[in-house]
Amino acid sequence: xxxxxxxxxxxxxxxxxxxxxxxxxxxxxxxxxxxxxxxxxxxxxxxxxxxxxxxxxxxxxxxxxxxxxxxxxxxxxxxxxxxxxxxxxxxxxxxxxxxxxxxxxxxxxxxxxxxxxxxxxxxxxxxxxxxxxxxxxxxxxxxxxxxxxxxxxxxxxxxxxxxxxxxxxxxxxxxxxxxxxxxxxxxxxxxxxxxxxxxxxxxxxxxxxxxxxxxxxxxxxx
Amino acid sequence: xxxxxxxxxxxxxxxxxxxxxxxxxxxxxxxxxxxxxxxxxxxxxxxxxxxxxxxxxxxxxxxxxxxxxxxxxxxxxxxxxxxxxxxxxxxxxxxxxxxxxxxxxxxxxxxxxxxxxxxxxxxxxxxxxxxxxxxxxxxxxxxxxxxxxxxxxxxxxxxxxxxxxxxxxxxxxxxxxxxxxxxxxxxxxxxxxxxxxxxxxxxxxxxxxxxxxxxxxxxxxx
Numbered sequence: 001x002x003x004x005x006x007x008x009x010x011x012x013x014x015x016x017x018x019x020x021x022x023x024x025x026x027x028x029x030x031x032x033x034x035x036x037x038x039x040x041x042x043x044x045x046x047x048x049x050x051x052x053x054x055x056x057x058x059x060x061x062x063x064x065x066x067x068x069x070x071x072x073x074x075x076x077x078x079x080x081x082x083x084x085x086x087x088x089x090x091x092x093x094x095x096x097x098x099x100x101x102x103x104x105x106x107x108x109x110x111x112x113x114x115x116x117x118x119x120x121x122x123x124x125x126x127x128x129x130x131x132x133x134x135x136x137x138x139x140x141x142x143x144x145x146x147x148x149x150x151x152x153x154x155x156x157x158x159x160x161x162x163x164x165x166x167x168x169x170x171x172x173x174x175x176x177x178x179x180x181x182x183x184x185x186x187x188x189x190x191x192x193x194x195x196x197x198x199x200x201x202x203x204x205x206x207x208x209x210x211x212x213x214x215x216x217x218x219x220x221x222x
Numbered sequence: 223x224x225x226x227x228x229x230x231x232x233x234x235x236x237x238x239x240x241x242x243x244x245x246x247x248x249x250x251x252x253x254x255x256x257x258x259x260x261x262x263x264x265x266x267x268x269x270x271x272x273x274x275x276x277x278x279x280x281x282x283x284x285x286x287x288x289x290x291x292x293x294x295x296x297x298x299x300x301x302x303x304x305x306x307x308x309x310x311x312x313x314x315x316x317x318x319x320x321x322x323x324x325x326x327x328x329x330x331x332x333x334x335x336x337x338x339x340x341x342x343x344x345x346x347x348x349x350x351x352x353x354x355x356x357x358x359x360x361x362x363x364x365x366x367x368x369x370x371x372x373x374x375x376x377x378x379x380x381x382x383x384x385x386x387x388x389x390x391x392x393x394x395x396x397x398x399x400x401x402x403x404x405x406x407x408x409x410x411x412x413x414x415x416x417x418x419x420x421x422x423x424x425x426x427x428x429x430x431x432x433x434x435x436x437x438x439x440x441x442x443x444x
Contacts, residue, residue: 025240182378
């Protein structure tokens, strides 16, 4: 058991990617002593990039001061690189234990000026954008910078692996392993196509088409 | 692209486990030609087992007739083994292409009489309950019964692996691989503790304590 309570805030925004949020959420929320709060610029329902899943959030201004922040990615990233979210992140990062991102969430950390000069990762299709924020793109699944207290993860599902690392950092190895076991995280993907280095070339092209269409759709949305 | 559209309904209920829902949701919702609908006995917000995540659902009676159903698990399972959900499942299964479950969701399929005489899987802590519903417990990650059109998955995170199989069954291998790549599902758990066969003994005990406490909490809730 961990005492005192650790507060995790996961900021949501229109067109977030659901698994970027719920992968880390599940691992953290099941950890004894951890409470998770979902927050958004406006309190109320927030819709994901597939326009189907709707989650409830409190306002960023009502959210408790977090010990840990996990910023999800998604095509909606393009609309929040300026404004309230990067400002809030810059403010709370001064006192967080860990400020983390999944997928293109690292670009929002970048917009907040939090990954300047750091090695960082993101979805493989966005690695080339990290230098825009002064970061050194690192095609690893999870990158932990202990000095900067910044953790970045690769695309979508990598938030699960990252969150298990966070659980270990916040509690201990045994607790993190128990959360892994409880969620039976013993992955057995039916194909070996989860990395651009190993997926067949035509699958890399098809995934790029899907991703580009989702981004275009988000761009058109405002 | 798949035409005509495939409709997936994911039924929610109080104290569902979030990753049981969102793992499969993400893989299916990103698949071209697939739309996903969340439904619950009562339309409105539904809260997960950690009492933090709240998702919006339509009523089961308003939900479109599904081609695919994915029933999540969670401690709340104990409260829905009788009533509207098993009745609804029995009805829609007559015309689904696939009726699937994640984690203790298989017990709800069981309550609907849909796994009688079948090999089936569930969360490792619930395998011993499958014979109550006439099923043969099979400690595999994903079990597909093509004749019965029933797919069952092991605990929580196994829904991701299962859903990639479903995407392949609904479309083709290349599309399923592109969804895997898009979500960068190239898992790298930091520990090898995701299976009771390989986790250290004290971790198995700790996870059992966590799971029992969550179930007790759900039992007390009504």
